[in-house]
Amino acid sequence: MMGKATTKLSDETYQMSPDYIIISAGYQTTTAKIGVVSGKFTQIWKKSGNSYLIYHDEYEMN
Template structure:
C-alpha cells in the first residue's frame, strides 16, 4: 500500500524533530534508539558503516572534529510505501570549528512492531 506524501510526512516529520533534537543535544542513547540494529549509514562514494552503535560512535567522533554542532534540515520531501517511509532533504551542519557544512541525505525508516527506525541513512556533503 502506497502512502500519500502527506501521510508519510505526518508519520515521519514528528520523528525527525525528535531525532534532530537528540543529535543536537548529544543524547546518544536516544540517537541509537532511532537507528535499527541493522542500520547502515553511507557517505555516498566514500564509506559505509553497519549497525546502530557504529553510527552513534561516528556522530560522537564528529564532535571532536567539528566541536559543537547543530544539524538543520530544509526542503524536505516525504514518501512512503508499506512499512517504509523516507525523507529526502537538504541539511546543514553548523559547526564550531569548521563553519557551515551543507549537503543532502536520504533516510529510509522501517516500521517494525509498531516502531519506526532508520534502516538506511545515505548522505553527501
C-alpha cells in the same frame, strides 16, 4: 570533533507506505570548529512491530 553545532534542514520530502518511510532533505550545519558543512541526505525507515527502524541512511557533503 566539530564542537557545538546547529543544523538547518531544507527541501524536505517525505514519502510513506504501510511498511516504509522515505525522508530526503538538504542540510546546513554550522560548527564551532569547522565552520559550515552542507549537503543532502536520504533515510529509509522500515516498520518493525509498532515502531520504525533506520533501514538505509545515505548522505553526501558539499
